[in-house]
Amino acid sequence: MLSKKTKYGLKALTYLARRKDRSPVQIAEIARHENISQKFLESILLTLRKNGYLGSRKGKGGGYYLIKDPAEIPMTGVMRVLEGPIAMVPCVSLNFYETCDDCPDEATCSVHKLMLQVRDSALEVYRNNSLADII
Amino acid sequence: MLSKKTKYGLKALTYLARRKDRSPVQIAEIARHENISQKFLESILLTLRKNGYLGSRKGKGGGYYLIKDPAEIPMTGVMRVLEGPIAMVPCVSLNFYETCDDCPDEATCSVHKLMLQVRDSALEVYRNNSLADII
């Protein structure tokens, strides 16, 4: 299941990307338009900013804005920041690899074999979609 | 993340499929070989039996066994039984469809658009892999 965090994060990014100008937009405005709890959205936008997707300005007239061109933002990174690893098991993860402690051998593991394919297919989708593509 | 339930279920199915004969195998034997809590595995095998993947025999010499030829068992169904919907959001689910109450229009929803592609790519993997394929 996609977490609400990811869902809301994607909706917020989309909302910002759909605007013509890149002037700051208040959290409250995004929350209102996308039916998101404002406080929850606050924390999501914060992590998107810390990961280089958004810029922010405090005070009157402040808010969040996109830093990059939506066409230059592949979903791969966005999904990793919001949802975590793209792989469904750590032993097939590119960025968060870990061995399974309960599994003696990856080479013969059926779960490994299947999940490797699932990861690759998901990865291809995320790589082929930029923020601009899903608007 | 793939749940342990699914992981263990797949391992158990694999274990049974790798055997030459189809005589009953005790839960304890599977649990031991695959490093799974026996009681937990019990409940997993039960749901696999209720969904038509396994047969069972009680009493001495009893156990679980595969009902069908591994080549005739696509991962699609197994994953749905163990893990639930393949789609990451209900609004793109084939078998468990639900509208999002917070989303006014699916046609313009960026999350919908992206997750539809992810579902299709995952579905293709599961359709192209039978139990026999991942052994």
Place this chain on the structure above:
DNA sequence: GTAAACTCTAGTAAAAAGATAGGATAATAA
């Protein structure tokens, strides 16, 4: 009839998800 093995219901502990509170900080405008 007894031991072996699955069946079934219930329950529990830990972790994650989802959301909220409230003050700190910084920018703006008067």
Place this chain on the structure above:
DNA sequence: TTATTATCCTATCTTTTTACTAGAGTTTAC
């Protein structure tokens, strides 16, 4: 300078899900 606005940040809380456990019941082989 002061009041206002809006993000920043930490902490906490509730709910749901996950992973696992307990124990009594039922069926079968011998």
